[in-house]
Amino acid sequence: MIDVTVENFEQEVIEASMHTPVLVDFWAPWCGPCRTLGPILEKLEVAYGGRFKLAKIDSDQEQQLAGMFGVRSIPTCVLMVQGQPVDGFMGALPEGQIKAFLDKHLPEGELQDVQEDEQQPMPGMEDDIQTRLDKLRQASEAQPDDEKARFAYLRQLLEMGLEDDARAAFAPVAVQAETSVRYGAIKTWLDALEAARSAGDPNARLAALDAAIAANKRDFEARHQRAQLLLAHNQWTAAMDELLEILMRDRNWRDGLARKTYIAILEIIDPPKPPVAEGQIPPEDPTVASYRRRLSSVVLS
Incomplete structure (x- = not known):
């Protein structure tokens, strides 16, 4: 994984993709879904054993690059092959969906086992998005009057794009939105x-x-x-x-x-x-x- 800026973009993304596919991850430090997705991508870069390279671009710091790719929301991932974007996805997808995305474009190969301590997840973030969501849901259901617990659950639902579920979970407390x-x-x-x-x-x-x-x-x-x-x-x-x-x-x-x-x-x-x-x-x-x-x-x- 490498942090990419305007200065090294040509070398680390364009030139590198002529030899190995490069997955460009547009993120920002404040973005909750980005903090969820990042450790998964880093884990998969190791697991795929060099079949793709991960490049991370801070969209706040590198607005020129984000604009060049037409990034409208983050996280956004773009796969570069032979200097050209060939596919991409938006949002913090589960690991299984990201594997399916990569397998469409990368050469075949065996996945390597990645030990937990090798993943080095960001502090406070779960490796598995669904596991994190389940824990937040359980905490919200166990303490229905706990505003902080329900808010964390609602925010995670919306970060994952589960708008209908979020609306259903929000309905019982919607009247409190004014206060x-x-x-x-x-x-x-x-x-x-x-x-x-x-x-x-x-x-x-x-x-x-x-x-x-x-x-x-x-x-x-x-x-x-x-x-x-x-x-x-x-x-x-x-x-x-x-x-x-x-x-x-x-x-x-x-x-x-x-x-x-x-x-x-x-x-x-x-x-x-x-x-x-x-x-x-x-x-x-x-x-x-x-x-x-x-x-x-x-x-x-």
Whole structure:
């Protein structure tokens, strides 16, 4: 596995794919599905014994590369062969589906056994997505009044694209969305998914919204719709950037809708805090911290 930037893209992706297929993983540190998918891809790179090479691109840091591939949501994986993209997938797929994807394109060979300690999973992440989901569901069912447990379960469902299941699990607490930051964030996410579905083709809709904003930078409705579309496709930071454009011009637009949506996204992307000793403050994700500061600077200015 190698981290790819604009500077080494030609060598590590284009030239490398002339000899060995390269699976390019577009991710971001704040992206929950990315943190789930990453360890699986790293494990499979070892298991496939050199039949493909894994290249990771931080879509926040390397926006030029993400734009070049037309990445609209993350995680997005693109398989490069002979310098050209031949296939890809979006979302944190289960290991079995990723194997099926790879087996369509890679030369045949035996899978190697990978020991648990060789996988080096990211802290706090489960190797198996379904196992993690089952644990979160069990915790939510065992403590139906535990907002934190239900929120974690709902967020995992939505990260996996299980929108119908998420709506069913959210229904019993939907009335609390007005008073709970966590449940309000889930409602915002579900509303964005519904809006994106109604909008049709995302690329065409984004182009139309971009044109509307170019014609009138104070078209806040178009900006909010654009932020919703980006949110629905896991482009969290891009969505917050768009909402900041509204807030810098009108902090109170539609009774503070832009601010409420921004705060909802922060709640969604803020990763679970690792345990710390009593009296210590858990470290904050740098992306979340940065966007909290940006919101404060706009709202308090």
